[in-house]
Amino acid sequence: MNYTENYKGIKIDVQAPQVDLPEGLQAQIRKSIDKISRFTHDINAVDLYFNISGTGKTAERILGMRVGIPGPDVYSEEKGKDRWNTMLRSVTDKNIRQLQKDK
Template sequence: MNYTENYRGIKIDVQAPQVDVPTGLQEQIRKSIDKLLRFTPVINAVDIYLNVSGQGKTAERILGMRVGIPGPDVFSEEKAKDRWNTMLRSVVDKNVRQLQKGK
Protein backbone atom coordinates (compact mmCIF):
# COMPACT_ATOMS: atom_id res chain seq x y z
CA MET A 1 0.00 0.00 0.00
CA ASN A 2 1.39 3.36 -0.98
CA TYR A 3 -0.08 6.70 -0.03
CA THR A 4 0.79 10.37 -0.13
CA GLU A 5 -0.50 12.98 2.26
CA ASN A 6 0.03 16.67 2.93
CA TYR A 7 0.36 17.34 6.66
CA ARG A 8 1.05 20.90 7.82
CA GLY A 9 2.52 21.72 4.42
CA ILE A 10 4.84 18.70 4.59
CA LYS A 11 4.54 16.08 1.87
CA ILE A 12 4.39 12.61 3.43
CA ASP A 13 5.11 9.77 1.02
CA VAL A 14 4.68 6.25 2.41
CA GLN A 15 5.83 3.34 0.27
CA ALA A 16 4.82 -0.07 1.55
CA PRO A 17 4.71 -2.51 -1.37
CA GLN A 18 4.03 -5.66 0.71
CA VAL A 19 2.43 -4.10 3.78
CA ASP A 20 -1.01 -2.75 4.65
CA VAL A 21 -0.41 0.43 6.65
CA PRO A 22 -2.72 0.48 9.69
CA THR A 23 -4.59 3.69 10.47
CA GLY A 24 -2.88 3.84 13.87
CA LEU A 25 0.52 3.90 12.17
CA GLN A 26 -0.58 6.79 9.96
CA GLU A 27 -1.47 8.79 13.08
CA GLN A 28 1.87 7.83 14.66
CA ILE A 29 3.67 9.14 11.55
CA ARG A 30 1.94 12.52 11.98
CA LYS A 31 2.95 12.62 15.68
CA SER A 32 6.52 11.76 14.68
CA ILE A 33 6.60 14.72 12.30
CA ASP A 34 5.39 16.96 15.11
CA LYS A 35 8.30 15.70 17.21
CA LEU A 36 10.81 16.30 14.40
CA LEU A 37 9.51 19.86 13.95
CA ARG A 38 10.74 20.65 17.47
CA PHE A 39 14.31 20.13 16.25
CA THR A 40 14.22 21.80 12.84
CA PRO A 41 12.22 24.81 11.69
CA VAL A 42 11.53 23.55 8.16
CA ILE A 43 10.69 20.09 6.86
CA ASN A 44 9.87 19.91 3.16
CA ALA A 45 9.04 16.21 2.89
CA VAL A 46 9.11 12.92 4.76
CA ASP A 47 9.53 9.64 2.90
CA ILE A 48 8.82 6.41 4.78
CA TYR A 49 9.62 2.95 3.46
CA LEU A 50 8.00 -0.16 4.98
CA ASN A 51 8.91 -3.63 3.84
CA VAL A 52 8.99 -7.23 5.03
CA SER A 53 11.94 -9.48 4.20
CA GLY A 54 11.50 -13.23 4.50
CA GLN A 55 8.50 -15.31 5.45
CA GLY A 56 6.95 -16.83 8.54
CA LYS A 57 8.99 -16.82 11.73
CA THR A 58 12.11 -15.57 9.93
CA ALA A 59 10.33 -12.50 8.52
CA GLU A 60 12.10 -9.25 9.31
CA ARG A 61 10.48 -5.85 9.10
CA ILE A 62 12.35 -2.92 7.58
CA LEU A 63 11.39 0.70 8.20
CA GLY A 64 13.32 3.62 6.72
CA MET A 65 12.65 7.33 7.04
CA ARG A 66 14.11 10.22 5.04
CA VAL A 67 13.45 13.72 6.31
CA GLY A 68 13.81 16.35 3.58
CA ILE A 69 15.18 19.56 5.10
CA PRO A 70 17.13 22.47 3.64
CA GLY A 71 20.67 21.21 3.15
CA PRO A 72 21.48 17.51 3.44
CA ASP A 73 18.54 15.25 4.26
CA VAL A 74 18.63 12.96 7.28
CA PHE A 75 17.92 9.26 6.91
CA SER A 76 17.74 6.30 9.25
CA GLU A 77 16.58 2.72 9.02
CA GLU A 78 15.57 -0.01 11.44
CA LYS A 79 15.45 -3.76 10.82
CA ALA A 80 13.71 -5.87 13.43
CA LYS A 81 10.84 -8.19 14.21
CA ASP A 82 9.21 -5.52 16.40
CA ARG A 83 5.91 -3.79 15.78
CA TRP A 84 5.85 -0.94 13.24
CA ASN A 85 5.12 1.68 15.93
CA THR A 86 8.15 0.60 17.98
CA MET A 87 10.39 0.71 14.93
CA LEU A 88 9.02 4.13 13.92
CA ARG A 89 9.87 5.58 17.35
CA SER A 90 13.40 4.22 17.06
CA VAL A 91 13.89 5.67 13.57
CA VAL A 92 12.52 9.06 14.65
CA ASP A 93 14.92 9.11 17.62
CA LYS A 94 17.84 8.38 15.26
CA ASN A 95 16.76 11.23 12.98
CA VAL A 96 16.41 13.59 15.96
CA ARG A 97 20.01 12.81 16.98
CA GLN A 98 21.16 13.62 13.44
CA LEU A 99 19.23 16.89 13.47
CA GLN A 100 20.76 17.82 16.82
CA LYS A 101 24.24 17.21 15.44
CA GLY A 102 23.45 19.54 12.57
CA LYS A 103 23.88 17.00 9.80
Protein backbone atom coordinates in the same frame (compact mmCIF):
# COMPACT_ATOMS: atom_id res chain seq x y z
CA MET B 1 -0.34 0.41 0.78
CA ASN B 2 1.16 3.55 -0.68
CA TYR B 3 -0.12 7.05 -0.05
CA THR B 4 0.94 10.67 -0.18
CA GLU B 5 -0.46 13.53 1.86
CA ASN B 6 0.31 17.12 2.75
CA TYR B 7 0.54 17.65 6.52
CA LYS B 8 1.21 21.19 7.75
CA GLY B 9 3.01 21.99 4.49
CA ILE B 10 5.15 18.84 4.67
CA LYS B 11 4.79 16.26 1.92
CA ILE B 12 4.46 12.79 3.44
CA ASP B 13 5.15 9.87 1.10
CA VAL B 14 4.54 6.39 2.50
CA GLN B 15 5.65 3.39 0.48
CA ALA B 16 4.61 0.00 1.80
CA PRO B 17 4.52 -2.49 -1.07
CA GLN B 18 2.94 -5.78 -0.08
CA VAL B 19 2.65 -4.65 3.56
CA ASP B 20 -0.63 -4.19 5.43
CA LEU B 21 -0.12 -1.34 7.86
CA PRO B 22 -2.18 -1.25 11.06
CA GLU B 23 -4.95 1.24 11.75
CA GLY B 24 -3.72 4.32 13.54
CA LEU B 25 -0.25 4.25 12.04
CA GLN B 26 -1.07 7.32 9.96
CA ALA B 27 -1.75 9.28 13.18
CA GLN B 28 1.51 7.95 14.65
CA ILE B 29 3.38 9.17 11.55
CA ARG B 30 1.93 12.67 12.05
CA LYS B 31 2.98 12.61 15.73
CA SER B 32 6.51 11.66 14.66
CA ILE B 33 6.62 14.58 12.24
CA ASP B 34 5.41 16.93 14.98
CA LYS B 35 8.19 15.63 17.24
CA ILE B 36 10.85 16.14 14.57
CA SER B 37 9.46 19.62 13.81
CA ARG B 38 10.45 20.73 17.31
CA PHE B 39 14.10 20.35 16.27
CA THR B 40 13.92 21.89 12.78
CA HIS B 41 11.30 24.05 11.12
CA ASP B 42 12.61 23.58 7.59
CA ILE B 43 11.15 20.15 6.78
CA ASN B 44 10.06 19.89 3.14
CA ALA B 45 9.18 16.22 2.97
CA VAL B 46 9.19 12.97 4.91
CA ASP B 47 9.48 9.66 3.08
CA LEU B 48 8.74 6.40 4.88
CA TYR B 49 9.59 2.96 3.50
CA PHE B 50 7.94 -0.09 5.07
CA ASN B 51 9.08 -3.51 3.88
CA ILE B 52 9.26 -7.13 4.99
CA SER B 53 12.25 -9.27 4.07
CA GLY B 54 12.00 -13.05 4.21
CA THR B 55 9.05 -15.26 5.03
CA GLY B 56 7.64 -17.13 7.99
CA LYS B 57 9.79 -17.15 11.11
CA THR B 58 12.72 -15.55 9.29
CA ALA B 59 10.66 -12.52 8.24
CA GLU B 60 12.23 -9.22 9.24
CA ARG B 61 10.53 -5.85 9.17
CA ILE B 62 12.42 -2.92 7.69
CA LEU B 63 11.44 0.71 8.19
CA GLY B 64 13.34 3.61 6.70
CA MET B 65 12.62 7.32 7.19
CA ARG B 66 14.08 10.17 5.17
CA VAL B 67 13.53 13.72 6.38
CA GLY B 68 13.97 16.24 3.57
CA ILE B 69 15.50 19.48 4.79
CA PRO B 70 17.63 22.16 3.09
CA GLY B 71 21.10 20.74 2.67
CA PRO B 72 21.76 17.05 3.23
CA ASP B 73 18.70 15.03 4.19
CA VAL B 74 18.71 12.84 7.28
CA TYR B 75 17.90 9.16 6.97
CA SER B 76 17.62 6.32 9.43
CA GLU B 77 16.57 2.71 9.20
CA GLU B 78 15.43 0.09 11.68
CA LYS B 79 15.32 -3.66 11.13
CA GLY B 80 13.82 -6.31 13.35
CA LYS B 81 10.71 -8.09 14.48
CA ASP B 82 9.24 -5.21 16.52
CA ARG B 83 5.86 -3.67 15.81
CA TRP B 84 5.71 -0.89 13.22
CA ASN B 85 4.84 1.71 15.90
CA THR B 86 7.93 0.78 17.94
CA MET B 87 10.16 0.93 14.89
CA LEU B 88 8.66 4.29 13.87
CA ARG B 89 9.54 5.76 17.28
CA SER B 90 13.06 4.41 16.94
CA VAL B 91 13.73 5.92 13.49
CA THR B 92 12.17 9.19 14.61
CA ASP B 93 14.57 9.37 17.56
CA LYS B 94 17.54 8.46 15.34
CA ASN B 95 16.68 11.27 12.92
CA ILE B 96 16.31 13.75 15.79
CA ARG B 97 19.78 12.79 17.05
CA GLN B 98 21.19 13.43 13.57
CA LEU B 99 19.48 16.83 13.41
CA GLN B 100 20.86 17.78 16.82
CA LYS B 101 24.36 16.67 15.81
CA ASP B 102 24.24 18.80 12.65
CA LYS B 103 23.34 22.00 14.53
